[in-house]
Amino acid sequence: MKIFRTFSPFFFPVVALFLLFLFSSGHVFADAFEQLRKDAAEIRSIQAKFTQNKSMKILAKPLVSEGRFYYAAPDSLRWEYLKPLKSVIITHKGKTKRYFFSGGKFIEDQTGGVQAMSIVLNEISAWMSGKFNQNPSFQADLKETENMEITLTPTGKNMTGMIENIFITLSKKDKAVKTVKIVENENSVTKIDFTGTIINKAIPEEIFQDVQ
């Protein structure tokens, strides 16, 4: 079943970008890539809450989702939606699994998309070790206003018709990601606001093992 292979190119760039820019520390203008690679080595864990607003022509008002995000170096991730649809994606020790909540319990998603996730996560691991400038998928442009705004534009045809742009807003103060906005087309925009970001606080390993 290939249905859900399609969402991974969308989802994982968002996670990766969140990670990347979260631990950027103010040298984006000069030599952003080199600085990010250095800063990446300092990050042991990240956890945050997020609120996702999905706007579409068919929706009168944005569909709001809420969830939690966890990362632990070198390659453990948990991206969890709490509502309206409970679902969890976990990658840990080289294995990636997706779960959804049904009948009072979490059920593992058996679609082929999970395998595709593993491939993309390898790329994310490369980004997390500062090698993100080796990924030719996006062109990055930076604009400084009251925040730092980064625009990512897909360079290859592999995202044609899927993503037009990704906009990331960083807090000038601590360089933490405040929002990620993904524009699929003029009628479909996803905005994710991150709050309560905590860096380098120990995360129990169960978070990446136990779906409950």
Add this chain to the structure above:
Amino acid sequence: MKIKAVLILSLLVFSCQSLPKIIDAPRAGDTTCPFPFLKERQRLIHAIEIRLPGNITSTVIGITLADPVSREVSCAIMTAEGMVLFEAEENSGLLTVNRALPPFNSENFSRKMIDDIKLMFFAPKGKIYQSGLLTEGETVCRWLEDDGKWIDVSASREKDISVKLYTAEGAIKRHITFISARDKDNIYRRVELHAEERTNYSLVMTLIEAQSFGN
């Protein structure tokens, strides 16, 4: 002319042979049909659990905007992560697909999805052919559609309402159940669809949000 009429009648009788038998036609004036369909324009957002052969399951979010008067439909499928996989609309019988990522990009998929939505939310366009009781005691109304297909709409004692679509030959193609429909504040709170296709599939839909517009 008489021969033609006899042939058509014979065809109808023959084609009904594998349909569930309606055993007890109610008295005249007692023919209220179960009506699980939209009465006014609504926007419905469902969590949809997709079940495929081989124990393969996954979930998506489905958005439907449907008007029972004009029979216009707009719909979208997206992942929990917000990625829109499919978006289409049908106005005046014209199907327009605005976005369809593989493997949702076949014309066949678009047509069948819109047809499933219309079967679920719109009253049949055909004429009531028969009404009465099924063998298990459900009240039922049987529609004959213009294309020769049959639609049974039945209500069980357990308060579920079912819509079943049959081919002209009486083979079942779709079975939609509105779970405990008569107990819920919104009949679409939990809906299950089972499709009989080359690859069978089931959808278990749980309502996230509903918005009525009136007409």
